Amino acid sequence: MERSEAFGFWASKKRLAALRKGLALAVILALSLTMVVPLLWMAAISLKAPENVFKLPPWRVDWRWSNYVDAWYPYGRPVLTGNLWDDLKAVLFQKESFWWYTWNTVVVTGLSTLGVVFSSSITAFAFARLKFPLRNTLFVIVLGTLMVPAQVTMVPTYILFAHLGWTNSWLPLIVPAWLGGGAFNIFLLRQFFMGIPFDLDEAAKIDGCSTFGIFWRIMLPLCVPALITVAVFSIVYNWNDLLNPLIYIQDSSKFTLALGLNQFQSLAGDKTNLMMAAATVVLLPILVLFFAGQKYFIQGIATTGLKG
């Protein structure tokens, strides 16, 4: 009995299914390794002594945490005097250190993201819930802007900002976010707003709620997952964006992390361990954010993709 059962397993469909499952798992594991290994290698190099950077095997780590301090202050560590207050100032506010880049990036990313969430949601709300002449035409235009390569508008927009005297400031990176928030985000949020029953608007209207009240107090709270998705998209985009800061920012005290990192290449191009430390520092917040928000993030992309 036992034998035949065992034999039955080896010849049965079950065995085939198990085999297939094992094979799939092996492929998945191998592929995920290729996804993760580069990132691990980066972390490993960032902790190596300079003479060991390219010594093999690649996973040998020296745990040299001072690399991070050196990468953090690319123009030299702050000079300490012994006075606590002065030292604290020197450590935290040294210009052209990654403190500054990080702070700059947080400001730019934060303000842009607020703008993107606000303006794309209010635009999406109008398209999803309100009736007005030319609605369909305007929405087709919104979708059409998805097709316009950013490079077409790059030069005239630069000229516009140059005439406003806004170059070498963060305004060109922040202001556009408040005016529209991107066709992709509008489209994504509109899909979410469409899914909310209209009875809610009606009930609120009867209770004397204004249109803005409906948007602010009823729709937005219901769309928090979608808003988080848009926010995370915007944060990732702004955090990683190189082209716009490259065009608009010249003063290195206003550099974002992407620019600072790009600059770092010419500064420490031969110090690979420091470069990898800097790269790790730049990537880390995004990775943390991604793991924290991945549920919404992946769901949000999935929704857009399906409705496309």
Added chain:
Amino acid sequence: MAQNNMVAGSGAGAASGMARKKPGTRRLRGAVSEALVAYVFLLPWILGFVLFMGGPILFSLFLSFAHWDGISGLSGIRWVGLDNFRDMATDLRFRKSVYDTVVFTAASVPLSMAGGILVALLMNLKLKGIAFFRTIFYLPSVTAGVASAFLWFFIFQPDYGLLNYGIRVFGEVVNFFVRLALPVDITFRGPQWLADPAWVHSAYVIMTLWGGGSSMIIYLAGLQGIPEQLYEAAEIDGANQWQQFRNVTLPMLSPVIFFNLILTVIGSFQIFTQAFVLSGGNGSPADAALFYVLYIYQEAFRLFNFGYASALAWLLFVVVLLVTLIQFKFSGWVYYEGDLKG
């Protein structure tokens, strides 16, 4: 699709405000005020569109028929007719940038689409801990930027880089087994990657494949939207796995594939950050990484040929539009379930 939703939406909205004493005037006044409110809500977008999209598009179109260094003020703009476009015909770097971009697109789009579908199929299996792997595969695409370009710069290092190290290790394993049977050694030496013009495009394709997680997620969403009954029916009809994939999965997934195809093509026309970082901003070696957008950037913000750069950008715009239209024209292979329902 969008149209249908909109009609449905307005229908539900119109049901209110009726059954009053004077429905006509009240509704009209309601509609007018609603439209006013709507346009107030749209104001930021309209402003943004005029300032950063519509206006710039027209101005850029105008500039593409002009010469302008940008420094001499608006009065320095000189109308030159079709000169910019004529110049392209003899511009060797322009030709090289088109070639680089087309080769990159032709190689990366099919590979990243096939890879995306394959991984999505794997991620759609009902296995324990699959959510964790989904996250892992998506991970690289959030790191796209200067930092990951740095990382790849070292991965592609010919002597010390991770990739060629992997190739050497793989070679040793293969040679171990070969030596069991034959008295020979096969040489496994990775190429020079970013230093060798012949391998630069391949390097960029590999990098793109690594960061292609977002299209995988979209395929996955498409796969999860396929009703289970279709597979059950196919199984009853005696279809094997391959036939189920061919006749159920692929047709049902085709709208998503189409969506991704368009996005991927547009995206690969516009590759910039990696090329900028890895080529030192100038498309080296031998202009093999002089992708189109990088060339536009150089012409505009390094050489201040704003007119020529605008012409290049407009050409890209027209090409993107044409390619998208062509894809729609030949989208007969896309199966829309809605078609059956009417």
